[in-house]
Amino acid sequence: MFPTRRPRRLRRSPGVRNMVRETRLDPADLVYPLFVRSGSGVRDEIPSMPGNYQLSIDTLLEEVDAAWDDGVRAVLLFGIPDRKDDVGSEAWDDEAAVQAAVRALKKSRPELVVITDVCLCEYTDHGHCGVVRDGEIVNDDTLELLARAALSHARAGADWVAPSDMMDGRVGAIRNALDEAGMDQIAILSYAAKYMSAFYGPFREAAQSTPQFGDRSTYQMDPANATEAILEVGLDLDEGADIVMVKPALPYLDVIRSIKDRYDVPVAAYNVSGEYSMLVAAAERGWVDRERAMLEILTSIKRAGADVILTYDARRAARLVR
Numbered sequence: 001m002f003p004t005r006r007p008r009r010l011r012r013s014p015g016v017r018n019m020v021r022e023t024r025l026d027p028a029d030l031v032y033p034l035f036v037r038s039g040s041g042v043r044d045e046i047p048s049m050p051g052n053y054q055l056s057i058d059t060l061l062e063e064v065d066a067a068w069d070d071g072v073r074a075v076l077l078f079g080i081p082d083r084k085d086d087v088g089s090e091a092w093d094d095e096a097a098v099q100a101a102v103r104a105l106k107k108s109r110p111e112l113v114v115i116t117d118v119c120l121c122e123y124t125d126h127g128h129c130g131v132v133r134d135g136e137i138v139n140d141d142t143l144e145l146l147a148r149a150a151l152s153h154a155r156a157g158a159d160w161v162a163p164s165d166m167m168d169g170r171v172g173a174i175r176n177a178l179d180e181a182g183m184d185q186i187a188i189l190s191y192a193a194k195y196m197s198a199f200y201g202p203f204r205e206a207a208q209s210t211p212q213f214g215d216r217s218t219y220q221m222d223p224a225n226a227t228e229a230i231l232e233v234g235l236d237l238d239e240g241a242d243i244v245m246v247k248p249a250l251p252y253l254d255v256i257r258s259i260k261d262r263y264d265v266p267v268a269a270y271n272v273s274g275e276y277s278m279l280v281a282a283a284e285r286g287w288v289d290r291e292r293a294m295l296e297i298l299t300s301i302k303r304a305g306a307d308v309i310l311t312y313d314a315r316r317a318a319r320l321v322r
C-alpha cells in the first residue's frame with residue numbers, strides 16, 4: 001500500500017501549518033540585555049556587537065521606551081564601572097551606574113521586569129569573577145562580595161538578581177543576605193550551567209571584562225560536560241534559585257532539554273554575544289537571511305525547553321512575533 005500516513009497534508013497551507021505549529025515565540029519570553037555606564041548622552045556602539053551600545057541612564061531610558069513599544073517587557077543590566085580595583089568594589093556601590101539605572105527604570109516603568117547581572121568581572125582590575133589570591137580565584141571570600149552586590153541591586157529596586165560568576169554556594173549566600181534584609185520577594189535567576197565558552201568574546205569587549213591573566217576554566221564549566229549541568233542546577237535549586245539558566249544556548253540545546261525534563265522550574269537560556277555577532281556578520285555578507293535565521297535560532301532554543309530567552313535581538317524578535 002502506498003503511504004496512508006502523509007505528513008505533507010498538514011503542511012499544505014499557511015493556515016494549516018500555523019494551526020499545528022508546536023512552538024511559538026512570544027515577546028513575553030524575551031529578556032533584553034543592556035550595558036549601562038555613568039554620564040549623559042552616551043550611546044557608544046559596541047564594534048563587535050552591531051546594534052548594541054554602552055548607554056548612560058538618559059539614553060538607556062530612551063532605549064527601553066523603544067523596546068517597550070516593540071513589546072519587550074524585561075531587561076538584564078550590566079554595569080560598566082568608572083574605576084576598577086582588585087575586589088571590584090564599585091559592584092556594590094549604591095550610587096554606581098547599574099543601581100542608578102534600576103532606580104530610574106523602576107520609576108519610569110514600574111511594570112518592566114528589571115534583572116541585574118551580579119558578577120565582579122566588569123569591576124575588577126584583573127577581570128576575574130572573584131577575589132584573586134596567589135593567582136587563584138578564591139571561592140568563599142568572593143561569596144560575601146557577591147551578596148553585597150546583589151543586596152545593593154535589590155535595594156535599588158531590581159526584581160530579580162542574576163549571579164553569573166559560577167562560584168560554589170553563591171546562590172545560597174545571596175538568598176541568605178536578601179532574606180536577612182527582609183527582601184524575600186526578590187527572585188534569583190542563577191546562571192546555573194554556565195560554560196567556559198569562546199562565544200563570550202564580543203561581550204568582553206562590550207563590558208571590558210577580559211581576564212588579564214589565565215582564563216575562567218577553574219570556575220566556568222567544561223563544554224564537554226552534560227551530567228555536571230544536572231548537578232549544578234540541583235545545587236542552585238537547593239540553595240534557593242527560582243529560575244535556572246543555561247549559557248550559551250545554541251551549543252547546549254541538549255543541556256537545556258535535559259534540565260527542562262528533570263526539574264519543574266522555569267528554565268532560561270542565554271543566546272550570548274558571540275552567537276548574536278556571528279549571525280550579524282554572516283547576514284552582513286549576505287550569506288544568511290538575518291531575520292529568518294534569528295527566528296529559527298530563537299525557536300530552536302524554545303523548542304529545546306527554554307521558557308525565558310535572553311537575546312540581544314529581543315527588540316527585533318518581539319517586533320516580528322507580537
Ligand code: PBG
Pocket residue numbers: 117119121129164165199200201202203204209271272273274
Ligand atoms: C559575567 C558575564 C559574562 C556574560 C554574562 N555575564 C561574560 C563572561 O563570563 O566572561 C556573557 C554574555 C554574553 O556573551 O553575551 N560573568
